[in-house]
Amino acid sequence: MRPRIRLIYNPTAGKEAFRQHLPQILQILESAGYEASCHATAGPGDATKEAFRAANDGFQVVVACGGDGTVNEVVNGLAASKTRPILGIIPSGTANDLARALEIPRNVEEAARRIAQGQIRSLDLGCVGEDRYFVNIAAFGRLTEITYEVPSKMKTMLGHLAYYMKGLERLPGLRAIEMKITSDTEQFEGPAMLCLVTNSRAVGGFERVAPRASVSDGWLDVLIVKQSNLGDLIRLVSTALMGDHTQDERVVYFHAKRIELSSQEEVDLNIDGEYGGRLPHKVTIKEGHLQVISG
Incomplete structure:
Protein backbone atom coordinates (compact mmCIF):
# COMPACT_ATOMS: atom_id res chain seq x y z
CA MET A 1 0.00 0.00 0.00
CA GLN A 119 14.60 14.95 4.17
CA ILE A 120 13.62 14.34 7.81
CA ARG A 121 15.01 15.82 11.04
CA SER A 122 13.88 15.93 14.67
CA LEU A 123 11.85 18.87 15.95
CA ASP A 124 11.83 20.14 19.52
CA LEU A 125 8.62 21.66 20.84
CA GLY A 126 8.09 24.26 23.52
CA CYS A 127 5.35 23.39 25.99
CA VAL A 128 3.33 25.88 28.03
CA GLY A 129 1.85 24.22 31.09
CA GLU A 130 1.12 20.54 30.50
CA ASP A 131 -0.28 20.36 26.98
CA ARG A 132 -0.08 23.63 25.01
CA TYR A 133 2.71 23.32 22.45
CA PHE A 134 4.52 25.91 20.35
CA VAL A 135 7.08 25.68 17.57
CA ASN A 136 8.34 29.28 17.47
CA ILE A 137 7.69 31.53 20.44
CA ALA A 138 6.00 32.07 23.75
CA ALA A 139 6.25 35.78 24.44
CA PHE A 140 4.92 38.60 26.56
CA GLY A 141 5.22 42.36 26.68
CA ARG A 142 2.98 45.04 25.18
CA LEU A 143 4.65 44.88 21.76
CA THR A 144 3.98 41.14 21.37
CA GLU A 145 0.22 41.68 21.62
CA ILE A 146 0.25 43.17 18.12
CA THR A 147 0.37 39.78 16.39
CA TYR A 148 -3.02 38.64 17.63
CA GLU A 149 -4.62 42.09 17.39
CA VAL A 150 -4.21 42.24 13.60
CA PRO A 151 -7.44 41.03 11.91
CA SER A 152 -7.02 38.05 9.58
CA LYS A 153 -8.57 39.98 6.65
CA MET A 154 -6.03 42.76 7.17
CA LYS A 155 -3.17 40.22 7.13
CA THR A 156 -4.64 38.65 3.98
CA MET A 157 -4.66 41.97 2.13
CA LEU A 158 -1.47 43.57 3.45
CA GLY A 159 0.82 40.75 4.63
CA HIS A 160 3.74 42.01 6.79
CA LEU A 161 2.56 45.60 6.29
CA ALA A 162 -0.41 44.83 8.55
CA TYR A 163 1.94 44.18 11.48
CA TYR A 164 3.96 47.31 10.79
CA MET A 165 0.83 49.46 10.66
CA LYS A 166 -0.41 48.02 13.95
CA GLY A 167 3.03 48.54 15.48
CA LEU A 168 3.06 52.22 14.52
CA GLU A 169 -0.38 52.58 16.06
CA ARG A 170 0.83 51.14 19.38
CA LEU A 171 4.21 52.92 19.64
CA PRO A 172 3.00 56.10 21.43
CA GLY A 173 1.64 54.03 24.34
CA LEU A 174 4.46 51.48 24.52
CA ARG A 175 5.93 51.09 28.00
CA ALA A 176 7.92 48.63 30.07
CA ILE A 177 6.22 46.18 32.41
CA GLU A 178 7.52 44.47 35.53
CA MET A 179 8.73 40.98 34.61
CA LYS A 180 10.09 38.02 36.53
CA ILE A 181 11.77 35.25 34.51
CA THR A 182 13.23 32.32 36.43
CA SER A 183 14.95 29.42 34.66
CA ASP A 184 17.30 26.52 35.29
CA THR A 185 20.20 28.63 33.97
CA GLU A 186 19.54 32.34 34.65
CA GLN A 187 16.95 34.72 36.05
CA PHE A 188 15.76 38.28 35.48
CA GLU A 189 13.53 40.60 37.48
CA GLY A 190 12.69 44.20 36.64
CA PRO A 191 11.05 46.46 34.03
CA ALA A 192 11.38 45.31 30.43
CA MET A 193 9.75 45.87 27.05
CA LEU A 194 9.30 42.23 26.09
CA CYS A 195 10.39 38.66 26.71
CA LEU A 196 10.65 36.04 23.97
CA VAL A 197 11.05 32.33 24.64
CA THR A 198 12.00 30.97 21.23
CA ASN A 199 12.51 27.56 19.67
CA SER A 200 13.73 28.87 16.30
CA ARG A 201 15.90 31.75 15.23
CA ALA A 202 13.22 33.45 13.09
CA VAL A 203 10.49 35.50 14.77
CA GLY A 204 7.94 37.72 13.06
CA GLY A 205 9.74 37.51 9.73
CA PHE A 206 13.09 38.57 11.25
CA GLU A 207 15.63 35.88 10.40
CA ARG A 208 18.00 36.26 13.39
CA VAL A 209 16.03 37.34 16.43
CA ALA A 210 17.51 34.39 18.34
CA PRO A 211 20.72 33.84 16.33
CA ARG A 212 21.94 30.81 18.32
CA ALA A 213 18.59 29.01 18.34
CA SER A 214 17.98 25.66 16.66
CA VAL A 215 14.76 23.67 16.42
CA SER A 216 16.59 20.46 17.36
CA ASP A 217 19.24 21.42 19.95
CA GLY A 218 17.20 20.55 23.05
CA TRP A 219 17.19 24.15 24.34
CA LEU A 220 14.85 27.13 24.38
CA ASP A 221 16.37 30.58 23.78
CA VAL A 222 15.24 33.42 26.06
CA LEU A 223 15.57 37.03 24.88
CA ILE A 224 14.61 39.97 27.12
CA VAL A 225 14.65 43.63 26.05
CA LYS A 226 15.14 45.83 29.10
CA GLN A 227 13.38 49.16 29.60
CA SER A 228 14.17 51.36 26.58
CA ASN A 229 13.08 54.61 25.01
CA LEU A 230 11.72 54.87 21.48
CA GLY A 231 15.10 55.74 19.95
CA ASP A 232 16.75 52.75 21.61
CA LEU A 233 14.03 50.42 20.31
CA ILE A 234 14.45 51.70 16.76
CA ARG A 235 18.21 51.09 16.95
CA LEU A 236 17.64 47.59 18.34
CA VAL A 237 15.30 46.75 15.47
CA SER A 238 17.91 47.84 12.94
CA THR A 239 20.65 45.73 14.57
CA ALA A 240 18.23 42.77 14.83
CA LEU A 241 18.20 42.57 11.04
CA MET A 242 21.82 41.38 11.23
CA GLY A 243 21.49 39.42 14.48
CA ASP A 244 23.80 41.83 16.36
CA HIS A 245 21.20 43.01 18.89
CA THR A 246 22.11 40.29 21.42
CA GLN A 247 25.36 42.18 22.16
CA ASP A 248 23.45 45.30 23.24
CA GLU A 249 23.47 46.13 26.96
CA ARG A 250 19.68 46.42 26.91
CA VAL A 251 19.30 42.79 25.79
CA VAL A 252 19.53 39.66 27.97
CA TYR A 253 19.95 36.45 25.97
CA PHE A 254 20.44 32.90 27.28
CA HIS A 255 19.50 29.20 26.86
CA ALA A 256 17.22 27.28 29.22
CA LYS A 257 15.14 24.12 29.43
CA ARG A 258 12.64 25.17 32.13
CA ILE A 259 11.35 28.74 32.48
CA GLU A 260 8.79 30.37 34.77
CA LEU A 261 7.20 33.59 33.50
CA SER A 262 5.33 36.01 35.75
CA SER A 263 4.50 39.67 36.25
CA GLN A 264 3.01 41.91 38.92
CA GLU A 265 0.71 43.25 36.22
CA GLU A 266 -2.03 41.58 34.21
CA VAL A 267 -0.11 40.38 31.16
CA ASP A 268 -1.12 38.10 28.29
CA LEU A 269 1.10 35.37 26.87
CA ASN A 270 1.46 35.19 23.08
CA ILE A 271 1.93 31.64 21.76
CA ASP A 272 3.02 31.46 18.10
CA GLY A 273 1.17 34.70 17.39
CA GLU A 274 -2.06 33.77 19.16
CA TYR A 275 -3.53 34.59 22.58
CA GLY A 276 -2.21 32.12 25.16
CA GLY A 277 -3.86 33.21 28.40
CA ARG A 278 -2.65 35.31 31.32
CA LEU A 279 0.60 34.93 33.23
CA PRO A 280 1.99 33.21 35.25
CA HIS A 281 3.05 30.25 33.08
CA LYS A 282 5.70 27.54 33.09
CA VAL A 283 7.49 26.73 29.83
CA THR A 284 9.51 23.59 29.12
CA ILE A 285 11.19 21.94 26.13
CA LYS A 286 10.03 18.63 24.64
CA GLU A 287 13.17 17.36 22.91
CA GLY A 288 12.67 15.64 19.54
CA HIS A 289 8.93 15.33 20.12
CA LEU A 290 8.15 15.33 16.38
CA GLN A 291 9.86 14.48 13.10
CA VAL A 292 9.67 17.17 10.42
CA ILE A 293 10.55 17.36 6.74
CA SER A 294 13.05 20.20 6.25
CA GLY A 295 14.15 22.15 3.22
Missing part, protein backbone atom coordinates in the same frame (compact mmCIF):
# COMPACT_ATOMS: atom_id res chain seq x y z
CA ARG A 2 1.13 3.52 -0.76
CA PRO A 3 1.92 5.76 2.24
CA ARG A 4 -0.88 8.21 2.97
CA ILE A 5 -0.34 11.95 3.29
CA ARG A 6 -2.93 14.43 4.60
CA LEU A 7 -2.80 18.14 3.73
CA ILE A 8 -4.47 20.50 6.20
CA TYR A 9 -4.77 23.95 4.70
CA ASN A 10 -6.05 27.32 5.80
CA PRO A 11 -8.07 28.80 2.90
CA THR A 12 -7.53 32.37 4.22
CA ALA A 13 -3.74 32.15 4.81
CA GLY A 14 -1.45 34.64 3.11
CA LYS A 15 -3.40 36.25 0.28
CA GLU A 16 -5.73 33.28 -0.25
CA ALA A 17 -3.62 32.09 -3.19
CA PHE A 18 -2.94 28.57 -1.91
CA ARG A 19 -6.11 26.97 -3.30
CA GLN A 20 -5.22 27.68 -6.92
CA HIS A 21 -2.01 25.66 -6.48
CA LEU A 22 -3.72 22.72 -4.76
CA PRO A 23 -4.19 20.52 -7.88
CA GLN A 24 -0.50 20.85 -8.78
CA ILE A 25 0.58 20.13 -5.18
CA LEU A 26 -1.54 16.98 -5.01
CA GLN A 27 -0.14 15.84 -8.34
CA ILE A 28 3.46 16.35 -7.11
CA LEU A 29 2.79 14.24 -4.01
CA GLU A 30 0.89 11.54 -5.92
CA SER A 31 3.74 11.30 -8.44
CA ALA A 32 6.13 10.77 -5.52
CA GLY A 33 4.15 7.68 -4.48
CA TYR A 34 1.82 9.10 -1.84
CA GLU A 35 -1.91 8.61 -1.57
CA ALA A 36 -2.75 12.29 -1.02
CA SER A 37 -5.87 13.94 0.39
CA CYS A 38 -6.67 17.32 1.88
CA HIS A 39 -8.81 19.11 4.44
CA ALA A 40 -9.75 22.83 4.44
CA THR A 41 -10.00 24.29 7.93
CA ALA A 42 -13.34 25.74 8.95
CA GLY A 43 -12.22 27.96 11.82
CA PRO A 44 -9.97 28.25 14.90
CA GLY A 45 -9.00 24.88 16.39
CA ASP A 46 -10.15 22.86 13.38
CA ALA A 47 -6.60 22.12 12.20
CA THR A 48 -5.75 20.67 15.63
CA LYS A 49 -8.77 18.35 15.56
CA GLU A 50 -8.04 17.23 12.00
CA ALA A 51 -4.34 16.61 12.70
CA PHE A 52 -5.20 14.51 15.75
CA ARG A 53 -7.75 12.53 13.70
CA ALA A 54 -5.25 12.00 10.87
CA ALA A 55 -2.63 10.76 13.33
CA ASN A 56 -5.06 8.25 14.82
CA ASP A 57 -6.25 7.18 11.35
CA GLY A 58 -2.74 6.06 10.43
CA PHE A 59 -1.56 8.78 8.03
CA GLN A 60 2.22 8.62 7.71
CA VAL A 61 2.67 12.34 6.93
CA VAL A 62 0.52 15.34 7.86
CA VAL A 63 1.25 18.63 6.10
CA ALA A 64 0.38 22.04 7.55
CA CYS A 65 -0.42 24.40 4.66
CA GLY A 66 -0.72 27.99 5.86
CA GLY A 67 0.96 30.41 8.22
CA ASP A 68 2.41 30.02 11.69
CA GLY A 69 -1.05 29.77 13.25
CA THR A 70 -1.95 26.78 11.08
CA VAL A 71 1.41 25.12 11.81
CA ASN A 72 0.86 25.64 15.54
CA GLU A 73 -2.60 24.04 15.42
CA VAL A 74 -1.39 21.04 13.40
CA VAL A 75 1.56 20.55 15.75
CA ASN A 76 -0.74 20.59 18.77
CA GLY A 77 -2.89 17.91 17.16
CA LEU A 78 0.07 15.68 16.31
CA ALA A 79 1.89 16.21 19.60
CA ALA A 80 -1.13 15.02 21.58
CA SER A 81 -1.35 11.71 19.69
CA LYS A 82 0.33 8.50 20.82
CA THR A 83 1.28 7.74 17.19
CA ARG A 84 2.79 10.88 15.70
CA PRO A 85 3.08 11.17 11.91
CA ILE A 86 5.88 13.09 10.24
CA LEU A 87 5.14 16.81 9.95
CA GLY A 88 5.40 18.57 6.60
CA ILE A 89 5.02 22.31 5.99
CA ILE A 90 3.93 24.22 2.90
CA PRO A 91 4.21 27.88 3.93
CA SER A 92 1.52 30.25 2.68
CA GLY A 93 1.09 32.67 5.56
CA THR A 94 2.48 36.07 6.49
CA ALA A 95 5.65 35.37 8.50
CA ASN A 96 6.21 31.57 8.16
CA ASP A 97 8.83 31.55 10.92
CA LEU A 98 9.29 27.79 11.32
CA ALA A 99 9.48 27.34 7.55
CA ARG A 100 12.22 29.98 7.46
CA ALA A 101 14.14 28.20 10.20
CA LEU A 102 13.86 24.90 8.31
CA GLU A 103 14.83 26.57 5.01
CA ILE A 104 11.61 25.49 3.32
CA PRO A 105 10.95 27.42 0.09
CA ARG A 106 8.17 30.02 0.06
CA ASN A 107 7.08 28.77 -3.37
CA VAL A 108 4.33 26.30 -2.46
CA GLU A 109 4.96 23.89 -5.34
CA GLU A 110 8.69 23.81 -4.59
CA ALA A 111 7.86 23.19 -0.93
CA ALA A 112 5.72 20.22 -2.03
CA ARG A 113 8.67 18.84 -3.99
CA ARG A 114 10.83 19.05 -0.86
CA ILE A 115 8.19 17.04 1.01
CA ALA A 116 8.29 14.47 -1.77
CA GLN A 117 12.08 14.18 -1.30
CA GLY A 118 11.55 13.46 2.41
